[in-house]
Amino acid sequence: MKGIYAALSTEILKTRKSKMLWISMLLFIFIGLMIGILMLISKHPEIAGKSVVINTKASLIGKADWPTYLNLLIQMVLTIGLIGSGIVTIWVFGREYTDRVVKDLLALPVSRIVFVLSKFIIIVIWSIVLLLLLFATAIFAGLLVNLDGWSPALIRSYIILYFVSAFLTVLLCSPVALITCFSRGYLLPVAFVFLTLIMTQFVYAAIPSIITYFPWAIPALFSGVAGSDMPHPGIISYSVLIITSGAGFLGTAAWWRYADQR
């Protein structure tokens, strides 16, 4: 893989210098704190005073204890994780088109597939860092709120559940990259990310028989937050997810290699 180090180092430089990195990190810290605040209100409803909206939201959470809180966090990683890694993907690939610099990467002594690979490496690292920040901030907020039911064993099991769910979610960023490159902009892939969220809900509600084969539902099925009556994903489910992810990656690489770059 000649040039992978150079490509990766330039991707790191571009990411480090972009406002998007810092904005996304602040946003995920903010979301983590907000979940904590919601638990605080759930525990002490008098804080929100007469705000019906906040009280209703907080009361939906149920009990203000660690198992409930960590379950909420898993739900967050499935949705925020998908949106977050989707936006990161759209940014990493889309900026080359919107900044109109993609042509500078095409006639260089580095294979185009190396560029695609280095971008995916950055996307995975960036997304995992964001979800790590969300987890750390939420745990910190949970400790501040002083929720009931803390135990190191509970946290340990949820850490594994959280990060495997996060990883499975992040794997689904590759089709977003393909759509970004195909559309050469931001709008279509953003619509696609939200469509996958809606479609997951639709499949869950309308055709649950195929839910174990619907790639975007598999992280939720793995985590168990979809409900105890939902099937557990099997080897075919994971294969579907990996094939979807692989197809997105290969499709993106093929797009860079074979499509006309106008």
Place this chain on the structure above:
Amino acid sequence: MGKVILTENLCKYFKKVKAVDSISISIGKGEIYGFLGLNGAGKTTTIRMLLGMIRPTSGSAYLNGKRVSAGNPELWENIGNLVEIPYSYPDLTVYENLDIIRRLRSIKNTNEVNKIITKLGLDPYRNIIAKNLSLGNAQRLGLAKALIHNPQILILDEPANGLDPAGIVEIREMLQDLAINKGVTIFISSHILGEIARFATRIGIIHEGKLILESGVSEMEKLRKKSLHIRTQNPDATKVLLENKGFNPLMSVGGSLEIHDTEALMNPEKIAVTLVNSGFPPVMLVVEEEDLESFFLRVISMNGGIT
């Protein structure tokens, strides 16, 4: 001697539109090839095919004898390019933008970035982020990216865009120096013949996707129309006189007479003698050469006109 840049019947159709239609060009080492055409003539599409950015519908392109293909990254080691308006990463400085290209071109010596910054006169803007650069300096940054690795082939798409007159002269001299003293082969597109003819060794004119004229710059001089312009105190009577002598003078708007006859153009002094002897001494008598832009537009209009 092997051709450094070669295209064989290069064609590109976008659906039914023929953007480039059977372009065959061959350029030797150290040549500066001016690729001329109006906007939309097919210049950029040709350049993108030369750089492997788009695939030809048919035909092929070769650089240094190797077929251009997106799957052959080694091909670009000795090639510098600038395509259309040069954009750079807007949030990165001039230095950082060039450092990215240095890394991707596997240039170990970081000082090469400083050298090219100085060479292109970008020292005062070294730490300015690209989005705050003027168009001229953005163009210089684009050229710096194309030149940082001292390429043997340069493929430049309208590099004079956005440069002020002093900048145009500076870049022209730099490119001339590279071609003459370093043997760099340069393919440069433009829509201004007057500019390109100053330093190109050969000119190709593309119109509606077709190469309609290819000529060395010195041969092009012969293709340009010449005319003899005469002004006397009595233009009407002079016109009659010249007609009687077998010429075909045309009256121009300013009151001068214009003759295109070869004999008059070859021997203008004989016309002067005739006029003096006939009592119409010329107050002006000059052989004028068709200017380059008129020549360019005439060549295009002979090939389907401007659509």
